[in-house]
Amino acid sequence: MRVDGKPYRTVWLDADGWSVWIIDQVLLPHAFKLRRLTKMEEVAQAIFAMQVRGAPLIGVAAAYGLCLAMREDPSDQGLSRAGATLSAARPTAVNLRWAVEQVQRALMPLPPSGRASAAYGLAAQLAEQDVEVCRRIGEHGLGLLRARHEQLGCPAVLNVQTHCNAGWLATVDFGTALSPIYQAHDAGLPLHVWVDETRPRRQGLLTAWELGQHGVPRTLSADGAAAHHLQRGRVDVCIVGTDRTTARGDVCNKIGTYPLALAARAHQVPFYVALPGSTYDGSLQDGVREIPIEERDGNEVRQAQGLLPSGELATISLAPESLPVANPAFDVTPAELVTGYITEHGVLTRAELGRLGGGGP
């Protein structure tokens, strides 16, 4: 998508054909800085420090990390060491381990001398696959937004509510929940997006930043305000992403998604989930009972990061360290609250989710 009018992806090869560029997302929305990575360890560090984030993106970034590793030490030992280092950068990220294992398995049978170039081919393929999945989600979602716009009698603006960041910053390009929005905007459908701040990590600021850079009108508000907007008729459709969706359609996504779905239902506003097939987990049924919810460091709630008047980035303490904090990272929205699932294969009902096949990414 565009930044300052120029098209970008979140990860790409340099013109030199081997070094890797990323956007340092830790600095967003305060500063847009690119980083060139030349060693596997730098990729692992970028993943660990969340300079790259979002399940699909860190998988692709890790694949490029293996490329850099193979340039330095393409031995069997070098390959397993690099895989272990990269996987350890975010121990709970399923996509990360999956991408690393996928590339490792493909390289292992090859002679060391051929591994680096094969790795670059695999990484590029993973990146293109992700872009294509997101592009298709956008295409199917566009149809849905067009239909909703017509259903409402073609209002001057179609208001879309989203939560967290399921945009291009979390993928290689386009995003999942935001892909339909970008396609609709580019197709001339008049859109405005309500962006939840998404406490505690405020991924809404990334969403607001990327939408703004691409020219999509958007407004940020506190998470608690979304139900009020819905009650006042200011929202025509909700679209969110998902980290994991069960066979019966229960949706695990960023904390705060479930109350949004409840409010959408209370006001009969359609609630869609953008779902890459890789996040469908057919091995689970009851999301509330079966999906373990990650409990994260309470300092994410107690502290905040931002710019001082001097322009310097600083972390401040909002509440004392001694204050007990609960910080569940995700919640589960029961399938009954979901109007439909926007996948790369079309917009599916819960009954049709089985088409996505197996389990995990």
Place this chain on the structure above:
Amino acid sequence: MRVDGKPYRTVWLDADGWSVWIIDQVLLPHAFKLRRLTKMEEVAQAIFAMQVRGAPLIGVAAAYGLCLAMREDPSDQGLSRAGATLSAARPTAVNLRWAVEQVQRALMPLPPSGRASAAYGLAAQLAEQDVEVCRRIGEHGLGLLRARHEQLGCPAVLNVQTHCNAGWLATVDFGTALSPIYQAHDAGLPLHVWVDETRPRRQGLLTAWELGQHGVPRTLSADGAAAHHLQRGRVDVCIVGTDRTTARGDVCNKIGTYPLALAARAHQVPFYVALPGSTYDGSLQDGVREIPIEERDGNEVRQAQGLLPSGELATISLAPESLPVANPAFDVTPAELVTGYITEHGVLTRAELGRLGGGGP
């Protein structure tokens, strides 16, 4: 209530019999500092700067401001000038104007020489009235919490969810929504309180601070996490405050209250509103249509205040000033979602609200 083991109110007379003490709430939860006010202008400034906040408290503080003014200039002109200055400190605060007018009306017929001592009597009376209303709300709420505890088979802990700060810091003592909690805790009922952060102004931090100082176990979480706690069965009862409640029982309260009420309903958890009679507005019916919602400065969402590692208080920017922000301060919870109203006259149903009589404070 207690702070560091010592009982406090939020406003009180010094032992000298004329100067006024307040807790500087702007510094909470970072520092507990008291301020002695000796001039009407200092009281107006403390109200303006939100060193004292909460509708009942600023009304009483303003009454003490008139006392200080009458010591300096008890003329008719002095009385109207002081009233105007104090009322202007928070132009939208209904309680503030009401308290000022109440005291002005009582003083005007008196000879100037008698006004100061009469003012002190009136201010003390307003303070005691507020304490008594809150105490009674606590008493009736205690019965309700006891009944809920028994209804659930006397669990080891009764979990209460609240939103915003309707505690003693917003009143003279006890609070409204928190008064039942303090009384229950003091009576030995085993309680734990889930405290919503309450973005954007984070009044939850005040709630967590005052509960902690009084020894009530509590846990803070992001607003978006409350529905998750309810879904997981971690909440037994919700109690919130209200800024204004209509004849049919629609509740205007801090933004984020409505989604909490929706989530409580989804999980059949009782949702109570603590309601001093003064906030009942019998002249309104449909809260969603009739109550204007204050839209506040977007910088409340874009910025955050807290302590730097150096211990210095600082304001940081979370999002650029150019980012459009919607910042509605309140929302309206329809009466259908409210289980009952805890008033100084008992726990009322919506049908019984009419007993509270007229309109406004």
